Amino acid sequence: ENVLLPTGDIHIHWAQWFPDGKSLCLVGREPDHRLRIYRYDLERREAKPFTEEGVGRGLTFVSPDGRFVPAIGPSGTFALYPTDGGKPRPLDSIGPNERPARWSEDGASLWVYERSRIPTRIHLIDVGTGRREFRREIAPRYVNGVDSFNNFVMTPDGESYGWWPAIGM
Secondary structure, X not given: OOOOOOOOOOEEEEEEEOOOOOEEEXXXXXXXXXXXXXXXXXXXXXXXXXXXXXXXXXXXXXXXXXXXXXXXXXXXXXXXXXXXXXXXXXXXXXOOOEEEEEEOOOOOEEEEEEOOOXXXXXXXXXXXXXXXXXXXXXXXXXXXXXEEEXXXXXXXXXXXXXXXXXXXX
């Protein structure tokens, strides 16, 4: 059954379930404001922001325990944003041309890909230590016209993936 969820004036760019199934993580913006990330309570039918404005370009993924979301902040660098609204923790181990693709199964690491590189390189980065481990390199079967990996998602075990190419014109 389809249910329309009222979001007020928030224009939604991306949504993902919280692990508890009782909330949604929304990336969106209100008129005349910049992107930010919200927690949408399904029971109360309301969205409350947990980041400042200017956070949330690209895809974001809620950690398996529901406590963090990695996102690009106003400065253009990555940080872990606590979903309870606490102070973000910088993720210096993610480079400017990299993007998270998913949390690992244990929630201790992020799968990261190099957005503007063909073939792209996949790394597993420990969010506690910043240690990175190269895992694989992947490329589209046909690269004609493809100039980058626009969005890329993986399964938590890192074995399967999907992507949307950015097509050059």
